[in-house]
Amino acid sequence: GAVVSQHPSWVICKSGTSVKIECRSLDFQATTMFWYRQFPKQSLMLMATSNEGSKATYEQGVEKDKFLINHASLTLSTLTVTSAHPEDSSFYICSGVQGASYEQYFGPGTRLTVT
Amino acid sequence: GENVEQHPSTLSVQEGDSAVIKCTYSDSASNYFPWYKQELGKRPQLIIDIRSNVGEKKDQRIAVTLNKTAKHFSLHITETQPEDSAVYFCAAFYSGSARQLTFGSGTQLTVLP
Numbered sequence: 001g002a003v004v005s006q007h008p009s010w011v012i013c014k015s016g017t018s019v020k021i022e023c024r025s026l027d028f029q030a031t032t033m034f035w036y037r038q039f040p041k042q043s044l045m046l047m048a049t050s051n052e053g054s055k056a057t058y059e060q061g062v063e064k065d066k067f068l069i070n071h072a073s074l075t076l077s078t079l080t081v082t083s084a085h086p087e088d089s090s091f092y093i094c095s096g097v098q099g100a101s102y103e104q105y106f107g108p109g110t111r112l113t114v115t
Numbered sequence: 116g117e118n119v120e121q122h123p124s125t126l127s128v129q130e131g132d133s134a135v136i137k138c139t140y141s142d143s144a145s146n147y148f149p150w151y152k153q154e155l156g157k158r159p160q161l162i163i164d165i166r167s168n169v170g171e172k173k174d175q176r177i178a179v180t181l182n183k184t185a186k187h188f189s190l191h192i193t194e195t196q197p198e199d200s201a202v203y204f205c206a207a208f209y210s211g212s213a214r215q216l217t218f219g220s221g222t223q224l225t226v227l228p
Contacts, residue, residue, distance in 0.1 A: 043218045103164070
């Protein structure tokens with residue numbers, strides 16, 4: 001299957017700082033990428049959908065100025081958590097879709113801890 | 116938008132027994148239903164999926180059934196093994212939007228040796 005990587009796999013940052021998470025499709029062109037957040041013992045909650053070269057579409061309740069998403073190429077999307085707070089601590093997972101395919105290929109996730 | 120409900124939230128079975136997890140969805144336009152297995156701290160792993168033009172699909176010990184009329188689908192795992200222990204998520208592909216998946220709340224499956 002197609003491979004998606006994320007970097008970093010885990011990060012600890014101080015409250016008020018910004019953190020950037022990269023999501024890369026290694027062997028396919030991801031026309032659409034999705035960003036999810038998963039709190040402990042909960043399901044994956046979609047944060048935003050990004051199409052290459054377009055502005056991301058954010059789900060209701062997700063602050064676009066706090067969670068900056070850039071999808072500048074068909075193989076790279078980035079999520080920047082700005083002015084991070086402890087409540088932003090979570091597991092962030094991206095996924096990519098190629099063309100009209102139904103299947104999403106998930107990255108390994110990034111564990112963010114804000115102290 | 117789509118709403119997916121999943122039951123039960125936890126399930127314990129003896130090794131060798133079968134496990135069944137059920138999901139319902141709300142949007143009749145949804146047409147793709149994947150199931151994922153997620154181990155702690157890892158990515159969701161697709162284990163089986165079904166499209167709306169099929170009623171049942173089987174892959175070795177895993178099967179999925181779909182009832183479009185009732186808008187529910189189920190995961191069946193037979194001859195369970197301890198390594199099947201994980202969280203399982205159902206999902207529905209909501210074709211009315213940007214090709215999004217809506218996930219169920221998850222089922223923690225524990226297979227007791």
